[in-house]
Amino acid sequence: MPRYALLVEYDGTPFVGWQRQSSGLSVQQVLEEAAASLNGGVPAPTMASGRTDAGVHAAGQVVQISITLDLAPERLREALNFHSRPHPVSILRAARAPDGWSARFSCVGRGYRYRILNRRARPALDAGRVWHVQAALDAEAMHRAAQALLGRHDFSAFRAAACQAKDALRTLDRLDVTRQGDEVVVQTEARSFLHHQVRNMVGTLAQVGLGRRPVEWPQQLLEGRDRTLAGQNAPAEGLTFLFARYREPLDWR
Amino acid sequence: MPRYALLVEYDGTPFVGWQRQSSGLSVQQVLEEAAASLNGGVPAPTMASGRTDAGVHAAGQVVQISITLDLAPERLREALNFHSRPHPVSILRAARAPDGWSARFSCVGRGYRYRILNRRARPALDAGRVWHVQAALDAEAMHRAAQALLGRHDFSAFRAAACQAKDALRTLDRLDVTRQGDEVVVQTEARSFLHHQVRNMVGTLAQVGLGRRPVEWPQQLLEGRDRTLAGQNAPAEGLTFLFARYREPLDWR
DSSP states (O other): OOEEEEEEEEOOTTSSBSSOBTTBOOHHHHHHHHTGGGTTTSOOOEEESSOOBTTOEEEEEEEEEEOSSOOOHHHHHHHHHHHTTTSSEEEEEEEEOOTTOOTTTTEEEEEEEEEEEESSSOOSTTTTTSEEEOSOOOHHHHHHHHHTTOEEEEOGGGSOTTOOOSOOEEEEEEEEEEEETTEEEEEEEESOOOTTHHHHHHHHHHHHHTTSSOTTHHHHHHHHTOTTSSOOOOOGGGEEEEEEEESSOOOOO | OOEEEEEEEEOOTTSSBSSOBTTBOOHHHHHHHHTGGGTTTSOOOEEESSOOBTTOEEEEEEEEEEOSSOOOHHHHHHHHHHHTTTSSEEEEEEEEOOTTOOTTTTEEEEEEEEEEEOSSSOOSTTTTTSEEOOSOOOHHHHHHHHHTTOEEEEOGGGSOTTOOOSOOEEEEEEEEEEEETTEEEEEEEESOOOTTHHHHHHHHHHHHHTTSSOTTHHHHHHHHTOTTSSOOOOOGGGEEEEEEEESSOOOOO
16 A cells, blocks of 8 residues: 655644544544545554644644555645645645655654743733743753753653653753743754653753752753652643654655 | 723634624723723723724734723733633733823834745644635745835725725835745834725735736836725735834833
């Protein structure tokens, strides 16, 4: 069966997350059912470069999909965009997948952005897109604290209790915190992340930004490897999956 | 009665516009009713620096409000944010208004941003925030065409049929068109605008961007002063009221 890659944008708000679950509608279900008409009437199997939790958004999720029809990528993109309406899921590009390519296992880099709205008044225009923190955050202190987490470490302190990864060794390539007006933006990149790692790191850095913990605290947590001590898991709605990187370039259409 | 200035952000999607109307909920009604508890139980009168139509957003609308209570601006801001929930209206700042100050008549500059999402796939993350144009737009041609509209002119060609202004003479200070990835962004500034002027200018520039009309067309329309000939009134959802400028600085809290 021909395999394709899809570059997908979605608003995570109405979904139970990327992955199919009996508890409600997932992005995966929307895509697989949108593809049914191209797949002999049955949902087409998909896999994402990285699963996202309920409420987490994506600007550049990469998904593999296998369908029985042999189609030009442009036609697949248009057909999926037509059949996925009116859900907030949009296929930006499609490509024929190279032999042996996997959206998940061929992926060599993943990037996320986390947005904190740091002001007294609640968000009106960006509701559902930001974590609203009312007390003033020191973004520079957060950035300094973040730099101690770069490199190869056991990130047990920042993984979810439910995390299913075999080990917690990960290499963090980027964790930048910058202030942009009323917003504090965290940008991070790694080959892969543990479940809840980004949101746990952001929640921990926020404690530093609020002045409740010293700049050295995130590094101490990292070295302690105890996942019960980190800051709160920052809310899903501030997080966006930005990109997935592959060694071989895909021929996006 | 003490008069205050409010700096207000709102998502225009669920509203019939800024102004009170019998046809549905307006931003004005939300604010006036939120202030009732500070005004002897009756809605407090407001006026905005510029009315916005149904679906138009604001990141920095300025509103005057008069209430019977004499309050610190911080307390007014917090009270209005509390009582305006859960509507997507947020009071960013409040200030005591100087004597004789009017949000509308003291305003000496208004700024808007118009966002066009220019790609094949429909918006998922920015649905309701952008005008979706699928065919490729030449943003440079739009920018060149726009420059011919700068300065003091009779803008009859770009006013709404229902526009109530006594004359159509306006001075356009800025009309910049730039491409930012998949987006074409129009930024404009003037002392004041006619009803629908920004959306009519954007709709007209889009015809140039699509190559359907020459770069000289907007200037020809301007000189012809015939409001039946301009491009379509671009959809409300792409438009955001960004700021109102005043001669005397307000002491925002």
